[in-house]
Amino acid sequence: MADRAAFAVLVLNQISKAGLERLPAERYAIGKDIAQPDAILVRSADMHAMEIPASVQAIARAGAGTNNIPVRALDARGVPVFNAPGGNANAVKELVLAGMLMAARNLGAAQRFVAAIDAKQAGLDRLIEEGKKPFAGFELCSRTLGVIGLGKVGCLVADAAIKLGMQVLGFDPEITVDAAWSLPSQVQRAASVEDVLRNAQLVTLHVPLLAATRHLVKAQNLRLMRPDSVLLNFSREGVVDDAAVVAALDAGQLGSYVCDFPNAAILGHPRVIALPHLGASTREAEDNCARMVADQLRDFLEHGNIRNAVNFPEVSMARGSNWRVAIANANVPNMLGQISTAMAEGGLNIHNMVNKSRGDMAYTLVDVDSAVDASVLERIRAIEGVLAVRYLPLT
Structure with a gap:
C-alpha cells in the first residue's frame, strides 16, 4: 500500500457504478468535493480552465478522447492521463451502422414525412403509399465502404460491413500491430484519404482530432466524392470542415452527411443526419469504460504500473x-x-x-x-x- 491509508479520488462527472466498485471503499475515498485528491475521474467535464491541485498524481477519463484535459500541462508535472481505448468501440460501431442504414434508406426524411401526416384525414393509406416515392434508397450489400482510421472502432466497422456483403477500402498510415492483426483480410488497402474518397460510395471517419487531422475532409477533397455518396463522421467534430460539407451538399457533390456532432452550420439541412453525440451513450459502453479506467488507475496508484496513458509509455x-x-x-x-x-x-x-x-x-x-x-x-x-x-x- 502507499504511504497513506486511503487514496482520495475526485469525480467530475457521473461515473458508472460498475467502475467505482473496482475501487474498494476501505482503500479509496471517492467524491465530488475532495479538495486535495490523489486522482481525478472524469468523462466530459472541461478541465482546461480548472485549477488542478498539486496533490493530483493521475487523471483517468472514462472514454477514449482526452480533448477536455490539459494533457501537455500535466506532462510538465509528470502526471499520466489514462483513457479507455476500445471501451466504447462496439457502441460506436453499432451507431455507425445505424447511420449508414439511415442514410441509405432515407429513414430520417421518411420518418419526418410520416410524423407530419394527420392521422384523421381521409385516404390515409393512399397518401402514405404515394408519399413514399421520394424516399426510395439503396442497399448496402455490394457497395464499397471506405474506412479512414483503423483503430478498434474502424476495425469493428470494417468487419461488420464485410458481413453485410460490402466491399471495404481502408486507410490508416498509423495503424498499430494489434489493429493490423484484428483487421479482416478482405479489407483492401487504400493509398491515401483521397483514394478512399474517390472510390467509396460510403466513407466513415475514425481518427482522433489532432493538428494533422483537423479538416481532414475539406473542400479540396470533397470534390472527389460521388454525387450520391455518404460521408459519416463519428470520430470528432473538427475532423470535417462542416461549411465545406454544406457547400458540397448544396452543389450536388455529396449525397448526405451523417454525424454525431450537431452545430449551427449543419442543423436543418435536409440531407444532414445529425445525432446528439450518442456514440458512447449506452449502458454497456459506460460500464466498460469506467471499469477499464478504474482498474488502470488503481494499478497505477498502488503499484505504479501504467496502461493506456495518452502521454506516458x-x-x-x-x-x-x-x-x-x-x-x-x-x-x-x-x-x-x-x-x-x-x-x-x-x-x-x-x-x-x-x-x-x-x-x-x-x-x-x-x-x-x-x-x-x-x-x-x-x-x-x-x-x-x-x-x-x-x-x-x-x-
Missing part, C-alpha cells in the same frame, strides 16, 4: 519486493545512471528495474531490497529532469 512490472519507487522524468541521457547512483548512495540494492520512454517522457519503476529513506527520495527529486517521484511500499 506502457510500463508494467510484477512486484519483486515490498519497496517500490516510481519516477516520471524527461527523456534525457544518463537519467538511469543518476537514479541508480542516488539509490546506491542511500545504501539501497536494486532488485529489479524497468525504464521506458515515449517521446519526451520517460518512466522508471525500481524495486529495492529494503525500505527507502525520505532523504533518498528527495535526492532523486532534485535530479534535473525528474518530474515526479512516488514511493509505493507494500505494508
